[in-house]
Amino acid sequence: MLTFSIVSHEQPGSVKEIDRPGCGDDQLIVEVKSCGLNFADLLMMKGTYQDTPALPFTPGLECAGKVVDVGRNISGIKIADRVAVFGGRDGLSQYAAFKPEQVTLIPDGVTYAQAAAVQIAYGTSLMALDTLARLQPGETLLVTGAAGGVGLTAVEIGKLLGARVIAHARSADKLAVAEAAGADVLIDASEDLRARVKALGGADVVYDAIGGDVWEAAFRATNPGGRLLPIGFAGGTVPQIPANHMLVKNLTVIGFYFGGYMKFAPEQVQAVLRKLLGWCAEGKIKPHISHQLPLAQTNEALELLRDRKSTGKVVIDLWD
Known part of the structure; x- marks a missing residue:
């Protein structure tokens, strides 16, 4: 499988061939179709993000794809389910292992690109404006x-x-x-x-x-x-x-970091994402994707964010 790997905080990432991950009892494997890029990915690559993993790692905080394997301790999610994933990393891999609390089912009518684009940006805005700022x-x-x-x-x-x-x-x-x-x-x-x-x-x-x-x-x-x-x-x-x-x-x-809620209140994040994906299916929100590029052009896609040449979201497609 292909992944976008970061081996140095001083160098750009590169697409590499690695082994497909195995599925643990408490994990599920997702065939990632689309990954939404965020400014936080740039910070993570520089090593200045609050949740930067140890090197080497694959960035990609939010993605969407199809479940291809399910651990024996997991219920409510099955093979072939379409899911949005707020994983915090690994979204730029063709296959990745995630925990069930990081996954939300995608309703009919919502594309993988939309599901990948809707999570962090809309989730941040909905919780910030509605729940916190009222x-x-x-x-x-x-x-x-x-x-x-x-x-x-x-x-x-x-x-x-x-x-x-x-x-x-x-x-x-x-x-x-x-x-x-x-x-x-x-x-x-x-x-x-x-x-x-x-x-x-x-x-x-x-x-x-x-x-x-x-x-x-x-x-x-x-x-x-x-x-x-x-x-x-x-x-x-x-x-x-x-x-x-x-x-x-x-x-x-009001200090607010949406990703932080995954650590102490993941159920609140899932509730927000279910609401947003439902709104997307109903046409109440329409994710604006200004650029949709293949995995091989991930560095160019990240430059769009760095240089502020994009509007809305930049999405990477993991499969041709």
């Missing part, structure tokens, strides 16, 4: 990096929850993608974010995937009693949060 109908949601992998889903989820959505992105083309996903107001990255948002009445909830100066501007444009979610730091700078301003404006900053 976004309410009529509130104003500011989404930075609004055309990226997680940002675009926040626009879509925010509209489903009844919010007015302000989208912030780097170009007219990316803003057009956010607008197509339902954004009500568009702000180009060249504009004064703080001034524009304040002129619009301020933000009640901020979903920030950029960090740095963008976070600071969004923080200062948040209404009293607002909630802020630092989702990622694609701009490269982790912001420092002024506690005195939080105190004066009664702000809440």
Whole structure:
């Protein structure tokens, strides 16, 4: 079988031929059809991600495929089931072993590429905005990096929850993608974010995937009693949060890492993923896949993320 292997944090990955994994009693083997790429894969390859495995390893946090073997201690999953897998690694292998709690059945009408694309980005946005920030109908949601992998889903989820959505992105083309996903107001990255948002009445909830100066501007444009979610730091700078301003404006900053829930509350992750895959089957959400490439072009696909040349998701197909 083929896998995308990382043997050094300083070198690009490479496609290698390795043996197919055996199936343990508490595992299942998935023939992986599609793998969604994430910015976290880049961090993992550099060795700077919070859950970076020991070398060598295969990245690919989320994937989808067909079950081809089931351990004798597993029930409720059978051979030939179509499954979405939030495994945290190994998604860029043609065959991989996973635990049953990492797997969610794919409903009819959802493709492998969609199932691979919907998990982390949509899961992050749904749990962050609904469960944690408790976004309410009529509130104003500011989404930075609004055309990226997680940002675009926040626009879509925010509209489903009844919010007015302000989208912030780097170009007219990316803003057009956010607008197509339902954004009500568009702000180009060249504009004064703080001034524009304040002129619009301020933000009640901020979903920030950029960090740095963008976070600071969004923080200062948040209404009293607002909630802020630092989702990622694609701009490269982790912001420092002024506690005195939080105190004066009664702000809440919510730390949230979706993958962390797999360790202490995997049942919550599965509930979120079942809901999202159901919404996908019903057409309520439509994963935006800007690039779909073969396994041999994984390094080029990762460059699209690194250079911010993609919108929505980049998906790798594992089989020709």
